[in-house]
Amino acid sequence: MRDPSPTTTEPEADFQWDAGEMGCGELLLDLRFRLREMRPGQTIKVTALDPGAPEDLPAWCRLTGHHLIWKLHPVYIIQRKEN
Amino acid sequence: MAGKFCVSLTHAKDNTDKATVAFVVANAAVGSDQETMVFLSTEGVRLSQKGYADDIHEEGFAPLRELMENFAKAGGKIFVCSPCFKKRGLNENKLVAGATIVGGAKLVEFLASGSPSVSY
Numbered sequence: 264m265r266d267p268s269p270t271t272t273e274p275e276a277d278f279q280w281d282a283g284e285m286g287c288g289e290l291l292l293d294l295r296f297r298l299r300e301m302r303p304g305q306t307i308k309v310t311a312l313d314p315g316a317p318e319d320l321p322a323w324c325r326l327t328g329h330h331l332i333w334k335l336h337p338v339y340i341i342q343r344k345e346n
Numbered sequence: 347m348a349g350k351f352c353v354s355l356t357h358a359k360d361n362t363d364k365a366t367v368a369f370v371v372a373n374a375a376v377g378s379d380q381e382t383m384v385f386l387s388t389e390g391v392r393l394s395q396k397g398y399a400d401d402i403h404e405e406g407f408a409p410l411r412e413l414m415e416n417f418a419k420a421g422g423k424i425f426v427c428s429p430c431f432k433k434r435g436l437n438e439n440k441l442v443a444g445a446t447i448v449g450g451a452k453l454v455e456f457l458a459s460g461s462p463s464v465s466y
Contacts (some may be wrong), residue, residue: 286428287449314438315428319449326455 274333276308276340277301286313291323294341298329303345312337350461353381355367357466358392359402365393366404368466369413370422376422383456386445387427394426394445395436418444425453 280297282290290311297307311320317336324331324341333340353375354422355368368384374383392398404408418424424445431447438447446452457463 284432285459286432290449291451292449313428313449314447315449315452318446319428319451323451324450326451326458 271333273335273338274306274340276302276306278305280307280309282309282311282313286311287319290316291319292308292332294309294323296326296342298327298341301343303343306332306340306342309339309341310337311339349380350456350459351375351382352385352461352463353382354385354387354463354465355390355393358389358398360389362404362410364400364466365390365399365402366407366410366413369410369417370407371418371464371466372422373413373420375422376417382417382421383425383461385425385427385453387430391426391434391436393429394424394431394441394447396440396442396460397440409434413442414442418442425456438457 278301282293285293290313299313301307320339321331328344330342330344331339332342352370353368355365356379357364372382386394399410399414422444425448426441426445428447429448
């Protein structure tokens with residue numbers, strides 16, 4: 264699966280979260296909790312400054328089935344999966 | 347590629363023997379047509395910096411810098427643990443060839459697809 268390239272303008276998101284310098288497992292677990300509180304199809308704009316985020320957040324979406332619909336580090340917009 | 351293979355390395359100049367052998371094994375894997383990834387964590391992340399390995403040369407082995415360069419030239423990947431990297435204040439602009447800073451999901455994705463792993 265190809266990661267989305269920022270060929271379009273940044274879409275509006277239902278929620279926003281500034282993760283700051285948070286990274287790796289800490290970032291992913293917090294993100295998991297936030298997605299669980301959202302309804303299927305809703306989106307969250309995550310700002311993650313961690314240098315691992317460009318590789319890690321797309322990988323996390325591939326693993327979990329959530330959709331990475333837009334990214335331009337440090338901004339990532341993720342849509343919650345159906346179930 | 348026939349399959350995946352992971353070499354996990356947690357040492358640098360604190361154990362140059364292990365650091366060297368890890369890349370020897372990684373080169374054996376990539377040389378055997380395996381999609382090979384070296385995961386550098388804790389002290390091992392220091393090897394991600396250009397120039398760091400230049401003075402590491404274990405008796406009976408090729409210099410570590412040469413082993414790492416050959417690994418990258420053969421298509422080997424080096425995943426560098428992000429929190430370990432940040433903790434040590436290393437430089438993102440001085441990464442060696444083949445190295446990428448990653449978090450846990452990238453490692454999990456590689457291993458969860460059925461990769462064996464050997465640790466040093």
